[in-house]
Amino acid sequence: MTDTAIATDKLTRRFGPLTAVEAIDLRVEAGQFFGFLGPNGAGKSTTIKMLTGLLAPTSGRMELLGLDFQKNAVEVKRQIGVVPEGMGLFERLTGIEYLRFVGRMYGLDRPTAEKRAEELLEFMQLADREKTQIGDYSHGMQKKLALAAAVIHGPRILFLDEPFEGVDALAAGALKSLLGRMTERGVTIFLTSHVLEIVERLCSHVAIIHKGRLVAQGSLEELRAGAGEPHGDQKTLEQIFLSIVGQSGAEQARLEELTWLT
C-alpha cells in the first residue's frame, strides 16, 4: 500500500488555444483532508474532472493510490468516490433507486447496495421522500444525495466539488462529522470550496491554483509560514489566499471606482 493517494506530474489540459490547467504537480498523502482552492475559472473543476476520469488530460501523468490512471482507469475508479460539478444525478429516479443503481455500478451485490442505500438515506435525512424523483428535490437535497452516492461503495479517495453549497447548516454539520470520521479511517478527501472558512476548519493541507498553475501547496502551517506575517499574528486562510493570488487590497481599489454606489 502506498502512502501517496494522489500524485500528478506536469498534468496539463488545453481547450483549443486556452490552457485551463498547466503542468501541475500535486501530491496528496493518504488520509489527508485536502483543500483545493482557486478563484473562479482558475482550473479547479478541470483538475478534479481529470483526476476522476471525466476529462482526459492533454499531457502529463496522474497516479491515484499508486496506480497510473490512464492504464488502470477501472481499478482506480473502483476506489474513488466523486461529487462532480453538476452532481451527475439521474433526475427521473428516486433517491433509493439512484443509490441502488450506483451501488450496483460499483460492483456491490444487491443486498449490500440495498442496505447501504437505506442507511445513507436515513443519515442524509432523505428517507422520508421515498417516492419523490430526484428532479423534484431541492438543490440541497440533491447535493446530499450526490454525497451519499459518492460514498456508498466505501471509497479510499473522495473528490468533492463544492460539497456544502446549498446544504443546510444541520446537514452540513453532520456531513463534516462524517467526512472527519472517514479521514480518521484513512480515507483521503480532496475538496474544493469557495467558502474558505470551511476549508480552514476541515482541511489539514491546501493547494491553490491560479490561472491554471499551482501557486501554493502544503499544510496550513506551511502556507502561513510562507505568507510571512511580520507582527507574528496568525493569518487566516482568506488572507493567505488573497495574498497568494495577488488580490490583497485590490478590492479596495475597485470599490473606489464605484463612487456612484458607495
Add this chain to the structure above:
Amino acid sequence: MADLAPLPGVFEQIRLIAGVRWRILKNSLRRKQNRWDLIGMIWVAVCGACVVVGVGVAFYTGGYEFVLKGKLAWLALLYWVIFLWWQVFPMFVAGFGSNFEFATLLRFPLNLRAFYLLGLGYGFSDFAAISSIFWILSMMVGAARAQLGIAPVMLLVSMLFVLVNVTLERLIGSWLEKLLAKRKSREVFLGIFIISMVSLNFLSPALQHWGHGARPVVMRYIPYLAWLPASLAGSAILAVANASARGLLLGLAGLFGWVVLLSGLLWRRFAAQYAGEEIRDSPGPAVLRKRAKSDTVRDEMPGVLRPQVAAMVAKEFRYLTRNGFAFISLVIPPLMVMFFTMQFGPGSMMKEHAVKPAMFFPGIMAYLMLILVTPAYNSFAYEGKGVQTYFMAPVQFRDVLLGKNLFLLGMVGFELVLALGLLIFRVGWPGTPMFLATVCGGIFAVTGQLAIANWSSLSFPKKMEIGKLKGQRNSGVAVWTAFGVQIVVGAICGVILLAGTWTGSPWLPALAFIALTVASVGGYVSSLEPLNRLAEAKKELLIETLSK
C-alpha cells in the same frame, strides 16, 4: 446611496426586451456546435419559408378568385383555415413545455400594462402568427387586386381578426402553461395528447361506419359557428358586397366584442402572474411516510448478467416507466395493428382488395421497427447530467451499451409478441414459413441496427427532456442515420422476402434471416470493444452536450 434613475417608458422597455430576444436568438445560432445541426436548421427554415410562401400564393389566389367571381361568402372559409392554424399549431409546438422566461421579466420594474403588452407582443413572434399574418396579407392583396374598393374594410376586419387571434393564442398558451407547469399533469396530458393523435387514424374507419348518421347532427350545429371570429370576419366583408351597413357593423362589433372579452380574460391571467402566481413544481414539505427499514436484506438473486449490466437494464426500465412519451409509444404498436387491420384487413371495407395475412406480417414488423428502434440512435438523450455516472463508475462503457441494448431487445420482443398475437387474432395465421421469416427478420432488423445506433448515440448525442415537447429536437444526424440504415435494412428484408416468392421456396426467407441474424449478432459483439474506445474518446462531448 446611489441616485435612482427614472424608469424608461413602456415602449422603451418593450424595445429593450425585443433587443434581448433578438440577441439571444443570434447567440443561439452562433453557439451551434455541430455544423450539421446548423445546416439542418437552415434547411428546416428554408422548407418552412417555402411552405408559407406556397400557402400564401394559395390564399392570394383564393382571395382574388372569390372576390372576382362574387363568391365573397367563401372568404370566411379562408379566415377559418387561418384561425384554426393560428390556434392549433402553437399547441403542437409549445403545448407541452413550460415557458417561464416571460415570467422572469417580473424581476424588472415593469408595470402591469407593460407586462401585458410584452406578453401580447410575444404572441406576434411565433411561427404560427408570422405565417398567419403573411397569409392574411396575401389574401388581402388578392382581394384588393380583384376589387380595390373592398381593401379598407378588409384591412379593418383583418386587423381585428389578428388581434382576436393573437389574444386568444396567448390566452390558451397561458392556461396551458398553468395547467402543464406541474410535471405530473404535463405527463398525463402528454399521454392524452399522443393517444388522441394516434386515435385520429381511426377517424377514417369510424367515418366509413357511422359517417352518414353523424352528418345531419353536424349540420345542425354549423350555424352556431357564425358567432365565432372567422365567420364574423367573413360575414363583415360579405356585407360590404351586399351593401349592408347593418351586416358590416354587426360583423365588426362581433369581432370587437371578441377582442374585448379575450383581452379581459388575458388581462386577468397576466395580472395573476404579475402578482407572483407560483405555478411551477417545488420540492414542498416532505411527505412524512417513513420507509420500512429492511432489517434482513433479501438474498442476492443469482443473475445471468454482470451487476453493472443488470443495473443498467433496471435503470432503463425505470426511466421508461417515467417517460410518458416512450411509455405510451408501447401502446401505439397494438393500436396501429388494430388500425391497419380495420383499414386494410380481410374484415375491412376493402373486402376483395384486402391485404393478405402473408403481407401483413412483414409490413407491420417494418412499422414496429421504425417506431421502436429509432430512439436507440440517440439513446443517451434523457440521461442529462447522470451520464457522468457512467464515466465515474468503475465500469466499461460497453457494459452500459449492452445494458441499454438488452433492454431495448426485451422491449421490442415484448411488443412483437403482442403485435403478432393481435395480428393472428385479427387476420389469421400467415403460415409457418412466413411467421418464422417475420420473427427472424425482426430479430435481424434490430440486431443489425444496434451497432450503428450505438455509434450514432455516442457520436451525435442530443439532450432531450422527459415530459416536454417544446424545444425537443432529436439529433438531426441521428435521425438521418436511422432513416438511412432502416431503408437499407428494409431493402434487404424486402429482397429476401421477394426471393422466397420468386424461387418458390417458402422457407428461404426464414433461413436467410437466421443466417443474417447470426452474422449481425457477431458484428454487434465485435463492435462493443471499438465502441468502448469511442465512448472514451467522445466522453467530453457526451458530458458537455447532455449536462447542459
